Amino acid sequence: MAIAFEGKHPDVDVQYTMIPMTNGEYQTKLKAALGTADAPDVIALEAAFVKSYVESDMLADLGSLLPDAQAAQTYKFVTDVGTYDGMTKAFAYQATPGAVFYRRSLAKEYFGTDDPAEIQALMADLDKFTAAAAVVKEKSGGNTYMVASSGDFQNPFFANRAQPWVVDGKLVVDPMVEKYIETAKLFRDQGYEAQAQQWQEGWFAGMNDSLVDANGNAKQVFAYFLPTWGLPYVLAPNAKSADGAHDTSGDWGVITGPLPYQWGGTWLGIVKDSPNMDLAKEFIRFSTLDQENLTNWATGVYTNDYLKAIDPNVAPDQQQAPGDFVSSQVVVEKITSSFDNSDLSKFLAGQNSYAGFASAAPSVNAKLMQGSDDAIQRALNDPINQYLNGEISLEEMWTAWKDAVRNEFPDLVIE
Amino acid sequence: MQTLAKFRRNYYGFLFILPFVLAFLIFGLYPVYNTIALSFTNTTLMSSKAEFIGLKNFERLFADDVFLKAVGNTWLLWLLNFAPQIGIAMLLSVWFTNARLNIKGVGVWRALFFLPNLLMPAAVASLFFSLFSFFGPVNQFMVQNNFLPEAMHFLQNKTITRGLVVFIQWWMWFGNTVIILMAGMTSIPVALYEAAMVDGATATQMFRHITLPLLKPILVYIFVTSMVGGMQMFDIPYLLTDGRGAPSSSILTNNMLMYLKFSSSQGHIGAASSVGVMIFLMTSICSLAIFYFLRDKDSAQTRK
Numbered sequence A: 001m002a003i004a005f006e007g008k009h010p011d012v013d014v015q016y017t018m019i020p021m022t023n024g025e026y027q028t029k030l031k032a033a034l035g036t037a038d039a040p041d042v043i044a045l046e047a048a049f050v051k052s053y054v055e056s057d058m059l060a061d062l063g064s065l066l067p068d069a070q071a072a073q074t075y076k077f078v079t080d081v082g083t084y085d086g087m088t089k090a091f092a093y094q095a096t097p098g099a100v101f102y103r104r105s106l107a108k109e110y111f112g113t114d115d116p117a118e119i120q121a122l123m124a125d126l127d128k129f130t131a132a133a134a135v136v137k138e139k140s141g142g143n144t145y146m147v148a149s150s151g152d153f154q155n156p157f158f159a160n161r162a163q164p165w166v167v168d169g170k171l172v173v174d175p176m177v178e179k180y181i182e183t184a185k186l187f188r189d190q191g192y193e194a195q196a197q198q199w200q201e202g203w204f205a206g207m208n209d210s211l212v213d214a215n216g217n218a219k220q221v222f223a224y225f226l227p228t229w230g231l232p233y234v235l236a237p238n239a240k241s242a243d244g245a246h247d248t249s250g251d252w253g254v255i256t257g258p259l260p261y262q263w264g265g266t267w268l269g270i271v272k273d274s275p276n277m278d279l280a281k282e283f284i285r286f287s288t289l290d291q292e293n294l295t296n297w298a299t300g301v302y303t304n305d306y307l308k309a310i311d312p313n314v315a316p317d318q319q320q321a322p323g324d325f326v327s328s329q330v331v332v333e334k335i336t337s338s339f340d341n342s343d344l345s346k347f348l349a350g351q352n353s354y355a356g357f358a359s360a361a362p363s364v365n366a367k368l369m370q371g372s373d374d375a376i377q378r379a380l381n382d383p384i385n386q387y388l389n390g391e392i393s394l395e396e397m398w399t400a401w402k403d404a405v406r407n408e409f410p411d412l413v414i415e
Numbered sequence B: 001m002q003t004l005a006k007f008r009r010n011y012y013g014f015l016f017i018l019p020f021v022l023a024f025l026i027f028g029l030y031p032v033y034n035t036i037a038l039s040f041t042n043t044t045l046m047s048s049k050a051e052f053i054g055l056k057n058f059e060r061l062f063a064d065d066v067f068l069k070a071v072g073n074t075w076l077l078w079l080l081n082f083a084p085q086i087g088i089a090m091l092l093s094v095w096f097t098n099a100r101l102n103i104k105g106v107g108v109w110r111a112l113f114f115l116p117n118l119l120m121p122a123a124v125a126s127l128f129f130s131l132f133s134f135f136g137p138v139n140q141f142m143v144q145n146n147f148l149p150e151a152m153h154f155l156q157n158k159t160i161t162r163g164l165v166v167f168i169q170w171w172m173w174f175g176n177t178v179i180i181l182m183a184g185m186t187s188i189p190v191a192l193y194e195a196a197m198v199d200g201a202t203a204t205q206m207f208r209h210i211t212l213p214l215l216k217p218i219l220v221y222i223f224v225t226s227m228v229g230g231m232q233m234f235d236i237p238y239l240l241t242d243g244r245g246a247p248s249s250s251i252l253t254n255n256m257l258m259y260l261k262f263s264s265s266q267g268h269i270g271a272a273s274s275v276g277v278m279i280f281l282m283t284s285i286c287s288l289a290i291f292y293f294l295r296d297k298d299s300a301q302t303r304k
Helices: A002-008 A025-033 A047-054 A063-072 A076-081 A104-111 A116-122 A126-140 A150-159 A175-190 A201-207 A230-238 A277-289 A291-299 A304-310 A329-339 A343-347 A353-363 A373-388 A394-408 B002-038 B056-061 B066-097 B106-118 B121-131 B137-144 B158-186 B190-198 B203-214 B216-231 B235-240 B254-263 B269-293 B297-303
Strands: A042-046 A090-092 A098-103 A144-147 A220-227 A252-255 A266-270
Touching (some): A002 A291, A063 A291, A063 A329, A098 A104, A104 A252, A126 A144, A150 A175, A175 A373, A201 A220, A201 A230, A394 B254, B066 B216, B121 B158, B158 B216, B235 B254
Parallel strands (some): A144 A220
Antiparallel strands (some): A090 A266
16 A cells, blocks of 8 residues: 555555564553654554544544545445544545355255355344354254354454443443343353353364364354455365365355444544655555556555556565455445456455445444453453353352443443 | 771682672662652553552452462462472482482483473473373373263363372472482581481481471571462463463462563553562562571571
């Protein structure tokens, strides 16, 4: 992106610094640099912490770019995340609506069809989703789990609350959260989930059918809740098991699922009082709102050769492969059909995932996102696990969670 | 007048220790002072204004039982790790320095016991995490050999998780203790043991009346450094589970609580500093207690 910008503006030199996020180094370095003379002009902010920066007074107002956003028909939820108190401070080039990926062969076995439209009808809302889970368990004799873990469907529940976590400095527990815990308990008690926590060995094993329980019996997972980037970065690479014995490529389909949600994404903002304000604003406009750039980004025009033509010092493996779901509805509608025969659609037995996401994107709501979300939600994981394991009661779970939140946010009012 | 003359004679000595004193003042004492100062404010990393709020941070620490739980956990994890550590290390040191037993290859054994200390905590935590995961090898072994009826979430069980942390800490540090104890024991003159043997002392009596008293300075060193390290236990419990002391804050230690406050989305340095101050106070008082109880009573009297 930076190099393409340099291509359009040959007299500008963009300095790009990459800091890994593995153990929070990125945020530590960023927090230390902001407010000093060494601060960068433009910063990239991941969904997990974008809100806390947007809510702070550290980013500049980008309201002047709103007309461009309107022209590009940037998805509402993308702009909502970058807006606080009426001021828009961050834009994104990506949109990351969530979806559900299901195994076609298993769908044929248990539901008699693998057509996405029919499967979507079968899982159109939460009650239907739970009913489908019961069918999966019954027809497979308990050998197939609807989802890998209850953590998989945490995002959809939280994205469809009526109230955010913090209202007027008070912690609020929306009914959807209680519904989530109820559903998680139901799934655990009935055996609809494999207890394979996300991002751990078992979760990945389920993707390529190499999941084996403690007794050595093979188990399968029917569906995974993953967003746009989940397909090329998580599901596709893990569909083949390490020893090559199992391969589920071509056996997947994608649907919107019971509830719309979004997961992840990267926003760009400008540090307040940056000395290069106009140039920085132009960079953000180019990266996130310029239709030509977004089209090139998403359709894979930025190959290594293209980038080398602008800047010969480009690394040999630097390129942007096609498939990233961009934030402009105008661009998305124009390029959706170009993905009909891509590698990713072969992975989905010919289904165009871009079209699937395009239909899901407009109904995603990110108005409730707040800076403290990540910490509050992560503090819930351990108490929920203890509750699901039957080690503590529901009351104790809420108390444990509230204690953890109180310790991380001393100024929050919790009752 | 006499002290001035002594100073003029000895000023080279002061010159030599000056670099250490300066470095200590800048890198040791100043951060302590700064932490204490910060603990009385509500400074955060995310906003540029900070105000003096007195003892509010400390009040909040004791408002619920999370801090006390962390302190309790830290002491429990350290004591459970230290007792076998000093016990087994002492036993091994006695055997290895015993002239009668004359064990061969003592150097090799020492190196082997010390090796775990060189491992990266991240690698060790990751290893144990994979071993004890729900779909991992330990579960498979236990279930297939009928030790367990079905797989269990080892790392969601408080006792087992604490046990794992204690085991890892013991395994990583007992070699270090063996080396230091052996160094101390070999410096005890053999003549004392020979005299005791002539007087008809048993091995236990020799240990209690010769080895232990003469090892006191080394023991003080081991107790104090182990306690300071134990009070600051962070890497293994942080990396073994979710970084918040799961399950149910059973392995939440002082330093983890401090880090959680510091790295939260607000970056509450004031609150984190207050935890730091409490750790500092606790460690100082306990170290002074160790120094007092293990002091050399005889030499103190002869100086009088």
